[in-house]
Amino acid sequence: MRISIDQGVCIGAGQCALTAPDVFTQDDDGFSELLPGREDGNGSPLVREAARACPVAAISVEDA
Numbered sequence: 001m002r003i004s005i006d007q008g009v010c011i012g013a014g015q016c017a018l019t020a021p022d023v024f025t026q027d028d029d030g031f032s033e034l035l036p037g038r039e040d041g042n043g044s045p046l047v048r049e050a051a052r053a054c055p056v057a058a059i060s061v062e063d064a
């Protein structure tokens with residue numbers, strides 16, 4: 001799995017970090033980023049849920 005976050009689209013709503021806190025976090029400005037080493041989603045079934053939860057569809061998930 002490969003996750004990308006469009007930081008130009010992210011509005012810092014935080015839904016991704018709430019939904020999959022083992023993969024997503026928020027930077028000092030509140031924008032989403034991936035936790036170090038979790039760029040592959042860490043096998044978490046919550047990653048796709050987090051992408052769906054994002055109100056501006058900033059997260060895309062591809063199968064590697």
Ligand code: SF4
Pocket residue numbers: 005009010011012013014015016017030031032053054055056057058059
């Ligand atoms: S849910 Fe979407 S808008 Fe909110 S922080 Fe995550 S990527 Fe950004």
